[in-house]
Amino acid sequence: EISEDLFLKHLASDSRALLEMMKVSSLRIRRDLDAMAKDMQTLSNFTHDMRNCLVPLGIAEVLLTDVMNILKGTQQFHKERHGKDKVQKGFDTMLAVRNNLVVMIDQSLACVKKTKTEYVKAEADVLPLIDETVEEISCHKMLRGKSINVKVEGKPRKGIFNYLDIKRVLQNLLINAGYVTRKEGNIDIFIKNLNDSIQISVRDYGCGIPEDVKSILLKENYTSKPDGNGFGLMSCKEIIEEYHQGQINFESEVGKGTTFYFTIAQSSN
Template sequence: MLAAESVAGLENINIMRGWSRLKEAINRQPGMRPVTVESWNRCRKMGVDPLKLKPMFLPKERLKPVLKDKDYLIKIARPYLDFLSLNLTGIPHVVMLLNGDGWVMDIQGTIAEYGGEELGLCVGACWGERYMGNTGGGTAISTGRPVFIYGKEHFLEMFKPLSCLGVPIFKENKLIGAISISVPNEYAHPGRLIMATSCAEAIEKEISKKTGEDNRDTKSTGGMIVTSELMATVIHDLKNPLASIRGLGQLGILASTTEKERSYFERIIKQADKLNNSVVDLLSIFKPEKPTMAKPDDIIEGIIEEMGPNCDINNIELILETKNNSKVNLYTKVFRRAIENLIKNAIQVLRGGGKIKINISDGEEQVLISIKDNGPGIPTQIKGTLFEPFVCHGRDGTGLGLFMVQHAITDVHGGRIWFKSQAGKGTTFYVSLPKL
């Protein structure tokens, strides 16, 4: 058993080394991979101009029946697109759902940064190879296989700064669509292909379960339970490969012979850690433990004990004041992650030192928690969208974000969260939890 694991480990080390070297090789010789050459040949035969983008759009009268035909796919796939996009918070990205002909059925991400509708980033645009050259989703549809396209491997010149991946979606062995993800080259990561493939497989399983049903109420309680269970399964299944990627990255550092090789493996480990943190965050949301009656104080005291040394190093005073004697119904892991993220956000803005004061008070119908910092305050331009997805303040967060914090407090616990902030004086977040 150990011998087999050792052999597998050595093979994986070679794969991870190959990932770094593959990018270098592609930059030197973009046409080195057969899948790339084959896609270029298809593009040439279809008359695609590598220097000119020619987006194609379905007229509204034709788009409506196409969307209706794939309504079941759109509804089932949407939570997975949200999940994939959420994991790219802080990174320019586009996540799309295509039908079997390459037409965009749904789209998420920082669309405006890439040019929006003018460049075909909208529902009803076609991202098949005939119009867009080789891209993640379009090439996955042409080949029927998962595909990764790095930078210079794109046929169209304008897409060369980007990396794309695509995963086909099948129903009863018939290709019905694809997931497509695009990010700038510097953010390309092999773990995302595993993640997208797992999501596509989960979508296929859910479609299979629903075959023969009318799918008229996918937002019913039963449908949401199925979706949550599938999401939790996908997220949990991602933990093992991410742990493997990280471990192999560490071994890669030890086996590296040059500083350049070591730097590649260090970047792989850093990105794997960010993805793993997002997996942990999302797993606690989609598959929370059973709620228990607990004092928020006890959980927050544990968080402060863990974060204390980090605050000391950064010259941050972390204070807890409590006047609470009540227990509330808590999903303890979800609640802990939410409070952790609020405190971590405060620590991140106090780069030169400062003070974080946490207060817990006992009201008639609720327990009120406040987390106050004396940092620079929240910029006025993002206050109105602070709890919306993809509003980011840095690229080194855990991936949960204030959107998921709000979800944990309001949707999971039935509470409220809000904030007050003043430029130059700091920010206070308030969390209200109902008593039973």
């Protein structure tokens, strides 16, 4: 890297030196772009092959459907077998996860290929989504043994949102909260109606966020987790701000904890 003083003194008035400098810069940019294109192609191939890896779940679905039919009883006079409801719940969860993965993979491939796809948002209640997310994510290693409490202020109105993506936001925020929550500690989720939106907050009672980190959070891929990559919060920001035209922010006090909150549009009905 050349300092401004050195550039002005030796290069600014030398057209040949400037031309050579531009050639070197152009070559470096071209190399960087080629490397980025190669990385993107590798990522695309990997994402495509991930979808293929889900195909065997179709076989598992057929086999488990047969098992479910046996547990229900193959004749009218048969009684349902004990444990059938638990197996059914596990079966339904497996199918939901498989379907969600297929949707996310297809979205990733469409983004890479620059294919224009419709972003689907629909009217729905937020409370069932939150309850479902809490139940599914509570077995995560960061959340096991910790209490997740849902607190509703007033009667929650229906929102307009993409069900899977808002679930992704909640999952990321809950896992982050779990990381700083002691064993058997509490994490609170708050639901509140605003004028024309619904605010959902996730609060932990952990160590809080240092002042020097606050300024870069939600702006860079920052992480404090040893095995983290910082993509989680940036994913939340993209989903809320770009796809839902909402807001996401946080409040934190060192030694007392952190609250991340975001908004989605209310239904007019």
